[in-house]
Amino acid sequence: MLTIQQKVQILRRAGVVVPAQPQMAGQIDETGFARTSLHPRTWEEQINALFALHAIERATRSLQQGSSSDGTSAVIANAGPVLRS
Numbered sequence: 001m002l003t004i005q006q007k008v009q010i011l012r013r014a015g016v017v018v019p020a021q022p023q024m025a026g027q028i029d030e031t032g033f034a035r036t037s038l039h040p041r042t043w044e045e046q047i048n049a050l051f052a053l054h055a056i057e058r059a060t061r062s063l064q065q066g067s068s069s070d071g072t073s074a075v076i077a078n079a080g081p082v083l084r085s
Contacts, residue, residue: 004044007051015055019046 002010072074079080 002051004047007047011047011050011054014054016050018050019043 008018008021022040
């Protein structure tokens with residue numbers, strides 16, 4: 001199983017816009033104020049969702065390249081949005 005950081009690297013290499021990793025809530029920043037940010041678990045869920053969509057997109061492309069002329073590619077082509085930056 002891939003770690004979150006490995007998934008982030010794969011997504012970035014593929015050109016997917018990845019949200020920045022949040023700082024831990026409650027940490028003090030350089031101005032002396034407490035940071036409030038996205039919960040790390042929520043960020044991980046976003047990365048997992050992006051990675052799942054990326055995997056589906058790759059599988060779709062692979063099926064399109066290997067599909068026969070029986071109309072399968074027309075169905076696959078409408079599988080969903082492309083997540084490119």
